[in-house]
Amino acid sequence: SELLNSTGSVAGVGVDQELISSVPSWNPTFVERNFTPSEVEYCRSQPSPPASFAARWVGKEAIFKALGVASKGAAAAMKDIEILPDPETGAPQVQLHGDAKQAAEAKKIEKVLVSLSHSETVAIAFAQASTSA
């Protein structure tokens, strides 16, 4: 029934981790290929830009897992997922573009949540994709 269709349901989850030192955020080509201009601006404004880039990198990988599609690694598709802080709370918000947006729409995914964390050495992220609520 329509009522059932309009209830939310978790479609997928994703977790990812990386050593911060293994994400080459010192490499301008890598950064330009994988992060949007707004993400770059945000990460460069943070106390530890390498940690911020790494946290977003694992966030994007976790979101690909939650969407149930294989990421293309260092290819352009990582840029299709944009993670920016909510202006009020600072909590990370997800915007999908391009192929990632199409994949989500094909699976009727309407909400993608992500949380990021980094210690001094490791960045970790968790993501969750839900159908319409």
Place this chain on the structure above:
Amino acid sequence: SELLNSTGSVAGVGVDQELISSVPSWNPTFVERNFTPSEVEYCRSQPSPPASFAARWVGKEAIFKALGVASKGAAAAMKDIEILPDPETGAPQVQLHGDAKQAAEAKKIEKVLVSLSHSETVAIAFAQASTSA
């Protein structure tokens, strides 16, 4: 409609990690400020109290992220989130108090789930906040 309002939906997720050694559970002021008496009693009864305190610490941080409110770090607000084992299963259960409870109610969050894990060196937690089911 009322039916839609009565379906549950995940409102936020949170992940956090810390080196166990970076959570100063040997400091009585830190412990008293951030943990409830029941939490202190439980953590001190465990095989590794530093690991148990650290797991709860990251649990509280993860819950703040899932609630979408900024934590106040070492301030008193951490004590507003209480994580105690279920008497039957041992699984961690969340009770909100004070400001954390008010923040959750304002967002219509009715269920907060958390899971904790620690290795010998690192504590990690995942939390999820849902609206009414």
Place this chain on the structure above:
Amino acid sequence: SELLNSTGSVAGVGVDQELISSVPSWNPTFVERNFTPSEVEYCRSQPSPPASFAARWVGKEAIFKALGVASKGAAAAMKDIEILPDPETGAPQVQLHGDAKQAAEAKKIEKVLVSLSHSETVAIAFAQASTSA
């Protein structure tokens, strides 16, 4: 009402981590006791079998936490949870058997999601159990 009963709701979450080196996948008795034949075949076909076995090990622990039942550690029950890649996407899919299946049915859990990640040294997993959607 029936409509309410037919909406999905997250019943539990679980996170777990281990050093890859602490999961004794070189031990045939350990492997035979804790992994199904299909899991063994899959892990042995991967670039790093120890990492794949460790990721599945923490995945099983995370699923036990999400189900809200205590795992039996190195006992046979770990084999009741089978994690195999989706043939199309490669995403890990969960099949419950035996006691784990009964525990899930008793709690009306109909969907178990899991995500796995490993770095060079650490394996981590997140699991989520939901009631019927």
